[in-house]
Amino acid sequence: MTDGKNGLPEDFDLLTEFNSGDGGAFTRIVEKHSGRLINFLFRYTLDRGEAEDLAQEAFLRLYKAAPGLTPGAKLSTILFKFAYNLAVDQARRNTNRSSLAGASSLDSPEAAGAADPAPGPDAAYEAARRSEEIAGALAGLPDTQRGALLLKVFEDRSYAEIAEIMALSVPAVESLLFRARQTLAKKLK
Amino acid sequence: MPAKDCENISRRLSAYMDGELPEREREAAESHLASCAACSEELASLRAASAAVSALPRVEPPPFFAARTAAAAKALNGAGPLRAFLRFPLPAAAVLTAFIIFNIFAFARDIDAMENGQRRELTHKVVSQLVRPSTLINPVAVARLCSECTDFMCQCMHEAGKQSICPCKNCRMHRENPDRAGEVPAHALEEDHVN
Numbered sequence: 001m002t003d004g005k006n007g008l009p010e011d012f013d014l015l016t017e018f019n020s021g022d023g024g025a026f027t028r029i030v031e032k033h034s035g036r037l038i039n040f041l042f043r044y045t046l047d048r049g050e051a052e053d054l055a056q057e058a059f060l061r062l063y064k065a066a067p068g069l070t071p072g073a074k075l076s077t078i079l080f081k082f083a084y085n086l087a088v089d090q091a092r093r094n095t096n097r098s099s100l101a102g103a104s105s106l107d108s109p110e111a112a113g114a115a116d117p118a119p120g121p122d123a124a125y126e127a128a129r130r131s132e133e134i135a136g137a138l139a140g141l142p143d144t145q146r147g148a149l150l151l152k153v154f155e156d157r158s159y160a161e162i163a164e165i166m167a168l169s170v171p172a173v174e175s176l177l178f179r180a181r182q183t184l185a186k187k188l189k
Numbered sequence: 190m191p192a193k194d195c196e197n198i199s200r201r202l203s204a205y206m207d208g209e210l211p212e213r214e215r216e217a218a219e220s221h222l223a224s225c226a227a228c229s230e231e232l233a234s235l236r237a238a239s240a241a242v243s244a245l246p247r248v249e250p251p252p253f254f255a256a257r258t259a260a261a262a263k264a265l266n267g268a269g270p271l272r273a274f275l276r277f278p279l280p281a282a283a284v285l286t287a288f289i290i291f292n293i294f295a296f297a298r299d300i301d302a303m304e305n306g307q308r309r310e311l312t313h314k315v316v317s318q319l320v321r322p323s324t325l326i327n328p329v330a331v332a333r334l335c336s337e338c339t340d341f342m343c344q345c346m347h348e349a350g351k352q353s354i355c356p357c358k359n360c361r362m363h364r365e366n367p368d369r370a371g372e373v374p375a376h377a378l379e380e381d382h383v384n
Contacts, residue, residue, distance in 0.1 A: 026262055030255040038254075039247050052251060056258050063262040134241045152207065153242045159209050178203035184238035 011075035018066055026066075030059050033076055036155065037083055043150050044087050045094075046139050054090060058083035080155070081165045084147060091143055137187040145180035148173055194221060195228055202232050206239070296338075307345045311338065 014032070017025035034055060041051035061082040062075070069078065138146060147166060151157045157165070162173045198221045204210050205218045222229050315338060 023259070023263070027255050027259040030258045034250040034254050034258075035247070038250050042248050043245070048248060051248075052254065055250075056254075056261060059258045060262055060265065063265065131245055134245060138242055138245070149239075149242060153239050159204070159207070174201075174204045174209065177207070178200060178235075181203055181235040181238045184242065185234040188238060188241055189234075 015066060015069060015073070015075055019069075026063060029062070029075065033079055034059075036076075037079065040080065040150050040154055041083055041087055043135075043138065043154070044084075044143075044147055045090060050090060054083060054086045057086055061086075074161075077157075077161055077164055080151070080157075081167075084165050087147075088143070134184075134188065137184050140187070141180050141183060144168075145176050145183070148176040149180040149184075152177055195225060198222070198225075198228050199231055202228070202235055206232060206236055307341075307349075311341055311345075314338070314341070 011029070011032075014025045014029050018029065037055045037058065038051050041054050042048050045051050045054065058079055062079050065078070065082075069075075138149070141149070144166070148162055151162045151165060159170045159173045159177075162168075163170045166173070168176075198205075198218055201210060201214065201218065205215060208215075210218060222232060315334065
């Protein structure tokens with residue numbers, strides 16, 4: 001069975017295969033979710049190396065938890081829940097988050113100019129400067145607002161799923177998203 | 190447009206644009222937005238903020254990330270049978286408890302087979318060692334105590350002529366004095382006779 005979006009096997013089948021002893025199913029689960037998970041963690045932690053380490057740790061937690069999961073469990077929600085909890089713990093340990101804000105090399109004009117020369121150097125530089133500005137504004141949001149916004153915008157999760165991942169109520173998620181968007185809109189005017 | 194209406198709708202614009210409002214509230218928001226330029230403008234700015242975040246460049250997982258993660262997961266399994274056993278705390282605790290209880294009963298049985306005076310001496314020896322907390326966390330001290338107890342029991346059993354229930358696997362008394370190992374001391378014979 002495959003899902004319609006990307007032709008990859010559904011989580012349900014992968015979990016069943018994994019629990020019946022197919023070790024390769026775990027690799028396929030990692031391949032399917034790693035890109036989205038690392039992107040979420042990168043924008044949450046603002047550190048690519050840290051995002052990759054946390055993503056790996058989240059997958060290992062999933063690996064340990066998989067035998068106890070029911071076939072109806074939504075694998076990606078559980079995986080993001082593990083990842084979010086790990087990122088929150090890591091954020092508590094980090095004290096220099098503000099110094100990282102907006103300093104991502106991915107969003108810097110120099111990196112973008114080298115990566116995408118097609119629209120011309122000025123346009124690429126301008127786009128990268130704008131990306132850096134947005135990334136800086138995003139990084140300046142409180143952690144919970146940024147987490148909720150990333151889960152909504154990057155992942156297109158429902159409010160109920162975001163609430164489950166972040167262990168909050170649905171009205172709390174709604175409030176976080178509203179304040180996050182309002183703050184960003186003011187900063188990016 | 191009443192300011193109160195705008196305030197109520199404004200707080201729910203985020204949920205409206207995400208399609209999370211119930212039918213009735215969504216219709217009310219739509220009719221308000223159709224006639225309120227300020228709220229429509231705010232909705233547009235919220236949508237622009239979301240779109241800006243959505244347009245941020247994405248990162249690719251590093252090469253061989255899946256293979257490395259799968260290898261790390263396999264390494265968790267290959268950490269040895271003891272670790273695999275300890276991953277299930279309840280059965281592990283049950284087995285360990287059963288093992289400890291079995292040993293206590295075995296020890297009690299051996300002690301019970303000893304003479305009163307010897308029993309008291311051995312019990313005193315064990316208790317005086319165990320009441321010291323340092324003994325409990327020091328495996329060398331515990332091992333020494335076990336060894337001393339076994340030797341002591343062995344000696345007592347042989348002296349009492351009860352070699353058949355001697356706890357030793359490779360009896361020191363038997364090794365040191367093989368000729369007398371089967372001998373029953375005179376006082377034990379007397380005791381048996383009296384009993």
